[in-house]
Amino acid sequence: MIVPRIARHCLYFCILAAFLPQHAIAHGGVVDEGDLCVIKVNYLRAHFKIYQPGVSGHKQYCEDLPVAAESVFVMEYQHDSLSEMAIDFRIIRDVTGKGRFARIEDVAQIGDLQSATVYYQPAVIEPDVYTINYAFKEEGDFIGIVSAAHPETGKVYEAVFPFEVGFTGLGYWPFFIGLLVVIQLQYLLMSGRLKRWFGRRSPSAMGLVLGLLLFPLASYADDLVVTYTTPDGDPQINRMHSWILHIETDAGVEVEGAKVEVDGGMPKHNHGLPTKPRVTEELGGGDYKLDGVRFHMSGYWEIVVRVTTDSGTSIVTIPLQL
Amino acid sequence: MIVVATAIAACQWWPSSPPSWTGDEVAVLKSLWLASLPELSPDPSNAVADEPAAAEFGRKLFFDMRLSANGGISCATCHQAERGFTDGLQKAQAIGTTKRHTPSIVGTAYSPWQFWDGRRDSQWSQALAPLEDPNEHGTNRAQVVALVAGDNDYRASYESLFGKLPDLNDADTFALNTAFANVGKAIAAFERTIMPTTSRFDEYVAAVVDRDADRQSELFSDDEALGLRLFIGAANCTQCHNGPLFTNFEFHNTAVISFPGDVPDKARVSGVIEVLADEFNCFSPYSDDPLRHCSELEFARTGAGLIGAFKTPSLRNLAAPFMHQGQLTTLADVLEHYNNAPDAMIGHNEAKPLGLSKRELRQIEAFLTTLEAPVAESPAATQIESKQAD
Numbered sequence: 001m002i003v004p005r006i007a008r009h010c011l012y013f014c015i016l017a018a019f020l021p022q023h024a025i026a027h028g029g030v031v032d033e034g035d036l037c038v039i040k041v042n043y044l045r046a047h048f049k050i051y052q053p054g055v056s057g058h059k060q061y062c063e064d065l066p067v068a069a070e071s072v073f074v075m076e077y078q079h080d081s082l083s084e085m086a087i088d089f090r091i092i093r094d095v096t097g098k099g100r101f102a103r104i105e106d107v108a109q110i111g112d113l114q115s116a117t118v119y120y121q122p123a124v125i126e127p128d129v130y131t132i133n134y135a136f137k138e139e140g141d142f143i144g145i146v147s148a149a150h151p152e153t154g155k156v157y158e159a160v161f162p163f164e165v166g167f168t169g170l171g172y173w174p175f176f177i178g179l180l181v182v183i184q185l186q187y188l189l190m191s192g193r194l195k196r197w198f199g200r201r202s203p204s205a206m207g208l209v210l211g212l213l214l215f216p217l218a219s220y221a222d223d224l225v226v227t228y229t230t231p232d233g234d235p236q237i238n239r240m241h242s243w244i245l246h247i248e249t250d251a252g253v254e255v256e257g258a259k260v261e262v263d264g265g266m267p268k269h270n271h272g273l274p275t276k277p278r279v280t281e282e283l284g285g286g287d288y289k290l291d292g293v294r295f296h297m298s299g300y301w302e303i304v305v306r307v308t309t310d311s312g313t314s315i316v317t318i319p320l321q322l
Numbered sequence: 323m324i325v326v327a328t329a330i331a332a333c334q335w336w337p338s339s340p341p342s343w344t345g346d347e348v349a350v351l352k353s354l355w356l357a358s359l360p361e362l363s364p365d366p367s368n369a370v371a372d373e374p375a376a377a378e379f380g381r382k383l384f385f386d387m388r389l390s391a392n393g394g395i396s397c398a399t400c401h402q403a404e405r406g407f408t409d410g411l412q413k414a415q416a417i418g419t420t421k422r423h424t425p426s427i428v429g430t431a432y433s434p435w436q437f438w439d440g441r442r443d444s445q446w447s448q449a450l451a452p453l454e455d456p457n458e459h460g461t462n463r464a465q466v467v468a469l470v471a472g473d474n475d476y477r478a479s480y481e482s483l484f485g486k487l488p489d490l491n492d493a494d495t496f497a498l499n500t501a502f503a504n505v506g507k508a509i510a511a512f513e514r515t516i517m518p519t520t521s522r523f524d525e526y527v528a529a530v531v532d533r534d535a536d537r538q539s540e541l542f543s544d545d546e547a548l549g550l551r552l553f554i555g556a557a558n559c560t561q562c563h564n565g566p567l568f569t570n571f572e573f574h575n576t577a578v579i580s581f582p583g584d585v586p587d588k589a590r591v592s593g594v595i596e597v598l599a600d601e602f603n604c605f606s607p608y609s610d611d612p613l614r615h616c617s618e619l620e621f622a623r624t625g626a627g628l629i630g631a632f633k634t635p636s637l638r639n640l641a642a643p644f645m646h647q648g649q650l651t652t653l654a655d656v657l658e659h660y661n662n663a664p665d666a667m668i669g670h671n672e673a674k675p676l677g678l679s680k681r682e683l684r685q686i687e688a689f690l691t692t693l694e695a696p697v698a699e700s701p702a703a704t705q706i707e708s709k710q711a712d
Contacts (some may be wrong), residue, residue, distance in 0.1 A: 049667075051580075051667055053579050053580050053582070053667070054582055057579060057664070058577065058579060058664035058665060058667070060665070060667075070582065070583065072580055072585060072586065072667065074586065074667060074668055076629075076668065076669075127591070127592075128588070128591055128626045128629055129588065129591075129626075129629055129668045129669070131585035131586055131668065132585060133580075133583065133584060133585045135583075237564060237565065237570065238564070238565055238570050238571065238572075240617050240618070240621070269561070269672050270670055270672060271574070271627065271672050272623065272627050273623065274570075274572045274573070274623060275618075275621040275622065275623055276621050276622065276623045276624070277621060278621065291617070291620075291621065292617060292620060292621025294621075296562070296564075296570035296571075296572040297560075297561040297562060297564060297570060298560070298561070298564070299561065
């Protein structure tokens with residue numbers, strides 16, 4: 001009985017695939033990658049999101065927008081070189097007749113791009129994040145065109161993404177997804193695979209998975225010991241102060257002549273140090289003067305010390321509860 | 323069952339008793355106490371920072387509407403003493419409309435950074451920027467120095483503090499900039515005197531330190547005391563609003579929504595670039611510190627981690643509206659925003675959702691009102707203002 005069931009699944013899938021819009025292919029520019037919406041300008045990537053703050057506050061959209069309203073388009077670069085490129089942003093009414101299947105080639109064939117344009121932000125270099133604000137006056141099909149010019153070669157990279165304003169809802173998507181889930185669950189229950197799948201997860205297998213996850217951390221715990229003293233007294237919140245770092249090997253040999261870089265932050269709060277501390281002087285005997293240290297809140301901090309010597313780089317994390 | 327249900331309902335309905343403070347909590351309360359505010363450190367970049375004569379000269383300049391393109395704008399147009407040195411508007415209105423909400427001046431002498439995005443590193447360099455901003459005073463340095471030179475009283479004050487004014491017909495850029503910077507230094511000497519005073523909260527902490535329970539309940543309602551406990555505990559407020567001024571003067575992204583018609587404000591990530599390049603910063607030749615001790619600039623953090631990060635404002639003397647563009651109208655809106663902690667439009671929200679109840683939010687709000695207190699500012703100021711207006 002199993003073989004016909006699998007065949008039936010393939011059939012369902014083929015039918016579904018024929019119905020579902022082919023986002024990744026048609027949209028060339030913007031791709032919904034699960035929990036992240038990404039715009040690809042050739043090989044350059046940026047996290048892409050659109051807001052309608054006056055209508056739906058912090059709710060973010062990847063492409064289609066529910067209503068014609070003020071809309072804020074945000075591109076957060078995942079590729080540093082976008083910070084140095086002049087980027088322009090154009091929104092046109094979809095005059096290609098291709099709807100969400102419109103591509104760069106279709107846009108290139110538009111004779112009068114200007115008259116189709118509803119919004120244009122001329123090329124500007126915007127470090128870190130690029131934003132525009134356009135209030136749509138009417139619903140309909142639109143195409144966004146983002147161009148980025150390479151500062152040295154002058155080559156222009158483009159992304160084109162068709163989208164709909166006044167997007168009426170999710171269409172048949174929830175129905176198809178629901179159907180798929182029901183069919184899949186029915187298959188798993190009938191075939192007994194679900195039970196077998198759970199039964200197979202033994203503690204040793206879980207241990208192996210956990211071990212693999214933790215493995216990268218083990219590389220930090222190497223042969224250097226970094227301790228610190230604070231000549232200006234105990235660290236106090238909101239006060240710039242200095243540390244003396246003492247670095248030695250596990251065997252107690254002082255490490256001299258190393259390049260020492262320091263960073264850190266509060267892992268629970270997803271932020272770094274408020275300052276950029278720097279080793280300003282090697283004091284000898286494995287001691288290094290670290291200036292410009294400041295903490296701006298109490299709680300758990302981690303100071304990450306990166307020590308580079310002829311024999312390689314070691315990273316040591318110093319935990320600190322303030 | 324009924325008894326248990328009634329008991330649970332009762333606990334939720336009737337206010338719980340006011341807190342008796344643990345040793346750790348008392349330590350936090352003392353850290354927020356105005357009595358714990360350290361003495362203001364000298365400002366070596368401003369040689370007249372603590373000169374009373376400079377503060378007096380600066381006070382006159384602060385209220386002088388002639389320091390503007392249309393003769394109608396002074397520093398006090400937006401920094402209104404009676405409103406805690408802000409203006410009650412979303413965005414500041416002077417000659418034009420500015421990008422952001424008017425920040426208070428109270429206690430800012432303690433801050434290493436000025437403006438919401440910290441794009442200046444001293445009170446005196448901050449004071450210069452609005453003078454030349456076309457949306458604010460709309461004037462320029464030559465006009466400012468000419469005004470000082472043309473007013474006998476100002477000229478006398480200036481020359482007794484800083485020496486001879488340059489001849490404007492023959493002044494080089496450095497001489498003109500020095501005179502302009504000196505005007506900022508006089509204004510800063512006045513602004514340095516604007517400090518918060520003892521609030522009901524500070525009296526309450528004194529009562530806690532004295533273990534005077536009667537005085538505590540006299541000063542704080544149960545809700546205010548419970549709100550304070552949440553403020554220093556479950557609501558995580560003191561992560562940023564710490565110290566006697568209720569601010570760490572650092573930069574945080576808390577995902578405040580963009581202002582209608584604007585793109586989201588990049589804030590500190592741009593502000594830090596601007597302060598590092600500012601012609602009047604701590605490293606500049608206009609600083610009076612011969613040693614150029616500029617550790618704030620030297621160790622300033624830059625980079626994408628600062629996208630959308632604004633300087634924590636003090637919570638003493640709260641005045642609506644709130645946030646960098648006055649986006650939130652009431653304290654209840656602010657508390658709800660932090661309770662939800664939405665994703666940021668740009669950058670990352672550092673705050674996490676709190677999951678507090680409506681009642682708990684109201685208690686925190688009740689506590690925050692106990693921080694109101696008059697600002698230490700001489701009444702002479704308002705007299706000068708009316709004189710200038712005449």
